[in-house]
Amino acid sequence: MLKRIALIFLLVAMTTPAGAQDKLKVVATFSILADLVRNVGGERVAVTALVGANGDAHVYQPSPADAKSLSDARLVFANGLGFEGWITRLVKASGTRAPTVVASTGVKPRRAEDGHGHADPHAWQSVANVKLYVANIRDALAASDPAGKGAYEANAAAYLARLDVLDAEVKAAIERIPSDRRKVITTHDAFGYFAAAYGVAFVAPQGVSTESEVSAKDVARIITQIRKQKIPAVFLENVTDERLLQRIGAESGARVGGALYSDALTDEKGSAPTYLDMMRHNVKQLSMALTS
Amino acid sequence: MIYDILIAPFAEFAFMRRALVGTFALALGAGPVGVFLMLRRMSLVGDAMAHAILPGAAIGFLLSGLSLFAMTAGGLIAGFVIALGAGVVARATELKEDASLAAFFLISLAVGVTIVSLKGNNVDLLHFLFGTVLALDDPTLLLIAGITTISLALLALIYRPLVLECVDPGFLRSVSRAGAPAHIAFLALVVMNLVGGFHALGTLLAVGIMMLPAVIARFWARDITAMILIAVVSGAISGYAGLLVSFHAGAPSGPAIILVAGALYAASVLFGRTGGLVRQLFPGRHLEA
Numbered sequence: 001m002l003k004r005i006a007l008i009f010l011l012v013a014m015t016t017p018a019g020a021q022d023k024l025k026v027v028a029t030f031s032i033l034a035d036l037v038r039n040v041g042g043e044r045v046a047v048t049a050l051v052g053a054n055g056d057a058h059v060y061q062p063s064p065a066d067a068k069s070l071s072d073a074r075l076v077f078a079n080g081l082g083f084e085g086w087i088t089r090l091v092k093a094s095g096t097r098a099p100t101v102v103a104s105t106g107v108k109p110r111r112a113e114d115g116h117g118h119a120d121p122h123a124w125q126s127v128a129n130v131k132l133y134v135a136n137i138r139d140a141l142a143a144s145d146p147a148g149k150g151a152y153e154a155n156a157a158a159y160l161a162r163l164d165v166l167d168a169e170v171k172a173a174i175e176r177i178p179s180d181r182r183k184v185i186t187t188h189d190a191f192g193y194f195a196a197a198y199g200v201a202f203v204a205p206q207g208v209s210t211e212s213e214v215s216a217k218d219v220a221r222i223i224t225q226i227r228k229q230k231i232p233a234v235f236l237e238n239v240t241d242e243r244l245l246q247r248i249g250a251e252s253g254a255r256v257g258g259a260l261y262s263d264a265l266t267d268e269k270g271s272a273p274t275y276l277d278m279m280r281h282n283v284k285q286l287s288m289a290l291t292s
Numbered sequence: 293m294i295y296d297i298l299i300a301p302f303a304e305f306a307f308m309r310r311a312l313v314g315t316f317a318l319a320l321g322a323g324p325v326g327v328f329l330m331l332r333r334m335s336l337v338g339d340a341m342a343h344a345i346l347p348g349a350a351i352g353f354l355l356s357g358l359s360l361f362a363m364t365a366g367g368l369i370a371g372f373v374i375a376l377g378a379g380v381v382a383r384a385t386e387l388k389e390d391a392s393l394a395a396f397f398l399i400s401l402a403v404g405v406t407i408v409s410l411k412g413n414n415v416d417l418l419h420f421l422f423g424t425v426l427a428l429d430d431p432t433l434l435l436i437a438g439i440t441t442i443s444l445a446l447l448a449l450i451y452r453p454l455v456l457e458c459v460d461p462g463f464l465r466s467v468s469r470a471g472a473p474a475h476i477a478f479l480a481l482v483v484m485n486l487v488g489g490f491h492a493l494g495t496l497l498a499v500g501i502m503m504l505p506a507v508i509a510r511f512w513a514r515d516i517t518a519m520i521l522i523a524v525v526s527g528a529i530s531g532y533a534g535l536l537v538s539f540h541a542g543a544p545s546g547p548a549i550i551l552v553a554g555a556l557y558a559a560s561v562l563f564g565r566t567g568g569l570v571r572q573l574f575p576g577r578h579l580e581a
């Protein structure tokens with residue numbers, strides 16, 4: 001008994017640094033990745049996200065404060081797969097000596113369906129991929145801060161267990177939707193990995209990026225497609241023009257669902273402040289729009 | 293075949309019909325305003341005002357999201373403040389009106405961008421602010437149509453002093469005191485039409501559907517009534533043809549509309565009846581008795 005209490009004390013002492021000064025400063029490029037790093041790093045790590053809650057990483061403009069957090073950082077976490085085209089230049093410009101860790105290392109990249117053959121960077125939409133992210137983050141943190149290796153491994157193991165629960169939940173929820181209704185349309189085709197992992201078809205009115213402006217031809221094609229394929233639901237996203245989607249929904253007869261979160265978490269007040277919340281929220285929205 | 297190309301897109305899709313109605317309403321309201329801006333040598337004022345509206349609408353968006361009312365109100369307030377402020381500075385100091393307008397719209401643009409950045413939210417504001425003509429919902433259409441109606445009525449009311457001021461401002465001042473109020477009402481019309489246009493086309497292109505048809509009209513008529521008619525018609529043609537180009541060729545719709553107007557302008561520069569290049573090089577034979 002005494003031995004166990006001592007062990008707990010030892011663990012607590014190991015995981016709680018003396019003060020904020022001793023925390024390992026790291027930078028993550030966007031909010032979802034920052035959330036994963038926070039979960040693995042726990043108390044030992046102070047995480048800054050370059051593109052914060054509700055931000056669109058596709059149109060990010062670096063500020064001097066970002067360059068400063070980069071130059072103070074010991075590690076930089078990036079998604080990779082071409083998601084942050086700006087990261088190499090920014091890291092170089094900030095003069096930081098922190099190595100860049102590509103969190104998506106080991107993920108099998110999907111080709112985006114934009115005809116250019118670029119890799120689709122939104123790998124975190126599949127929980128299986130996020131487990132790889134978590135392993136990469138754990139190893140990078142342990143390598144950079146060997147004293148915290150035990151804590152990182154414990155945190156990662158706990159978080160991986162929660163991811164397994166989440167994965168099973170998502171699969172069960174999709175199972176309950178009749179298979180011929182597992183089709184939705186959304187403004188931004190960020191859900192390629194989700195589609196591949198869980199068997200829901202996502203059709204997008206725009207290309208893989210939010211950069212291009214839609215033409216009347218695109219909109220007409222989407223409406224025709226919804227009518228022909230009888231797609232039951234159309235979804236909004238937190239980073240693009242919702243008026244256009246509402247128009248498409250009104251005209252094609254598809255139900256307009258709530259917001260799906262793809263590239264960014266919401267702030268604390270929103271419905272998706274963490275990765276786990278985001279995935280649960282998305283699945284709930286999907287099943288609500290598709291089951292009835 | 294011809295039906296498929298020219299009419300079917302509008303018959304089949306409600307969003308195309310809405311876009312068409314929206315651009316027609318814009319052409320009807322903004323065309324005459326553009327003609328007066330051009331005749332008073334204020335063609336670039338429209339551009340400056342459009343920039344001034346943007347931050348106002350941005351603030352409206354940040355305060356209450358994608359609300360039509362907030363963005364419209366913000367745009368109108370910013371536009372009026374800039375227009376009046378530039379006028380007051382021009383009258384009270386030695387600075388000319390164009391220079392003070394330039395200063396005002398640049399400051400307001402910078403203020404808008406700063407507020408957006410301080411809010412720390414880099415959602416692509418431009419994507420929201422540069423409204424797309426393909427996504428006109430009922431309230432937006434009603435707003436545009438309402439602005440056009442008010443603008444035509446107000447134009448009818450101040451038509452005489454406006455025309456006089458274009459032609460002979462000194463004479464107007466000697467016979468009437470309607471000049472200053474008419475000028476202010478006219479500036480209000482410019483702001484209103486730009487705010488209406490930016491919901492459909494975005495700030496930059498809203499100026500396009502105001503000024504390009506007016507400039508086109510200048511090449512085809514000398515008399516102001518005809519000019520206004522031609523401006524409205526060429527604005528409407530640009531809207532219709534631009535939407536068709538966007539539908540068939542897949543070009544983004546706002547730019548397509550303005551590009552068609554640009555093509556009409558190029559054709560007018562070459563072949564225009566009054567002052568077109570071809571006319572000047574090969575004048576018709578003088579009729580002799």
